[in-house]
Amino acid sequence: MQLGVIGLGRMGQIVVDRVLGADHDVVAFDLDAEAVATAADAGAESADSISDLVDRLDEEKRIWLMVPAGEAVDVTLEELESHLGPDDVVVDGGNSYFEDSVRRAESCSAAYLDCGTSGGPAGAELGFSLMVGGPEWAYAELESVFDAVATGPDGHERMGESGSGHYVKMVHNGVEYALMQTYGEGFELLHEGRYDLDLESVASVWNNGAVIRSWLLELCEEAFREEGSDLGTVADRIEGGSTGTWTVQEALEQEVPLPLIYTALGERFDSRADDGRFSRRLANRLRYGFGRHEVPRRE
Ligand SMILES: NC(=O)C1=CN([C@@H]2O[C@H](COP(=O)(O)OP(=O)(O)OC[C@H]3O[C@@H](n4cnc5c(N)ncnc54)[C@H](O)[C@@H]3O)[C@@H](O)[C@H]2O)C=CC1
Ligand SMILES: O=C(CO)[C@H](O)[C@H](O)COP(=O)(O)O
Incomplete structure (x- = not known):
């Protein structure tokens, strides 16, 4: 199959690599020429504009968007629209708001798949977990691409x-x-509490057989290994927040109580007042662990 990929940042580049690795062809475009050059080095055909990208694609176009959620998706779709028809398929693999995706699916001339992607840049080796919405035929059509981007056939649904x-x-x-x-x-209590603990060893022993073992806990272990048990210069400011805000808004609308998620979101907002909480500093560092998001550091 031949896939057009638009958006070649941390995530899009991985999509390119994995799709090429499965012996598909890729035509790649990004506003940033350096990102396009990196994709070309990996074996993709480079495009210097969206219309150039569509010109290079086969008649039945398959296009994967991996641009930031929001305006960039709308702008890209607007540019694509005049080149698309009902036999084409567009996948949005970013963290778009689901109501935006419903609107886009209704107005796009191509079949539109909204694809939640989990695993982050750090999950590249394993492949991602993909949650896909949209027409069945389009999902079936893209199955071999999803197999490549995901951990395999069990990594998408x-x-x-x-x-x-x-x-x-x-x-x-x-x-x-x-x-x-x-x-x-938990780690804040261990850090502030009555024993002088090596938090990397705590995370390590928990990751070996404990009920609470997980990938996030492995990333805690990595954070303590790389930053030290006191998290070094990692600041207590946690960025991001849009997907959590949407989750809480939806929960309120559906009258489903989500006190833990709401509290975690509130902690993020409160963290922007900077008072040095350890739990916030770990959350800040974990966003780098999975997402390669920049780590605010203290002076
Ligand atoms: N980093 C992560 O952990 C994860 C990110 N996502 C989502 O994937 C999407 C991409 O994220 P990242 O790769 O991390 O972002 P990024 O900031 O690393 O890359 C975005 C790329 O899109 C390009 N771009 C922006 N506007 C464009 C346009 N109009 N046309 C063409 N290219 C454009 C930028 O030049 C950049 O290369 C976002 O929606 C994000 O929320 C999803 C799962 C995990
Ligand atoms: O989707 C992701 C991981 O699953 C991205 O890393 C996302 O950016 C995380 O959300 P936030 O930026 O609000 O921390």
């Missing part, structure tokens, strides 16, 4: 109609916030 992929990913991120919060609280 069609969730249901348009919007459902990004809806499931939104809730996934709410869970991610709460898990980071609870690990942060």
Whole structure:
């Protein structure tokens, strides 16, 4: 298969590498020429604009968007629109708001798949977990691409109609916030508490057979190994927050109580007042662990 990939940052580059690795062809475009050059070095055909990208694609176009959620997706779709028809398929693999995806699926001339992507840049070797919403035929059509980008055939699933992929990913991120919060609280007590503990060894022993072992806990272990038990210069400011906000808004609308996710989101907002909490510093460092998001550091 031949896949057009638009957006070649931390995540898009991995999509390119994995799709090429599965012997598909890739045509790649990004606003940043350096990112396009990196994709070309990996074996992709480079495009210097969206219209150049569509010109290089086969008649039935398969296009994967991996640009930042929000305006960049709309701008890209606007540019693509006049080149698309009902036999084409567009996948949005970013963290778009699910209601935006429903709107885009309705207005796009191509079949539109909203694809929640989990695993982060750090999960590249293993492959991602993909939660896909949209028409069944389009999902089936892209199956070999999903096999390549995901951990394999078990790493992707069609969730249901348009919007459902990004809806499931939104809730996934709410869970991610709460898990980071609870690990942060446990390690904060261990750090402030009555024993002088090596937190890397605590995380390591927990990761070996304990009930609470997980990838996030492995990233806690990595953070303590690289930063020290006191987290060194990692600041207590936690960025991000959009997917968690959407999760809480949706929970209020559905009258489903989510106190843990709400508290974790509140901690993020409160962290921007900078008062040095250990649990916030760990959450800040964990966002780098999975997402390669910049780590605010203290002076
Ligand atoms: N980093 C992570 O852990 C994860 C990110 N995501 C989502 O994947 C999407 C991409 O994220 P990252 O790769 O981390 O971001 P990034 O900032 O590393 O890369 C975004 C790329 O898109 C390009 N771009 C922006 N606007 C464009 C446009 N109009 N046309 C063409 N290229 C454009 C930028 O030049 C950049 O190379 C976002 O929606 C993000 O929320 C999803 C799962 C995990
Ligand atoms: O989707 C992700 C991981 O699953 C991204 O890393 C996302 O950026 C995390 O959300 P936030 O930026 O609000 O921490």
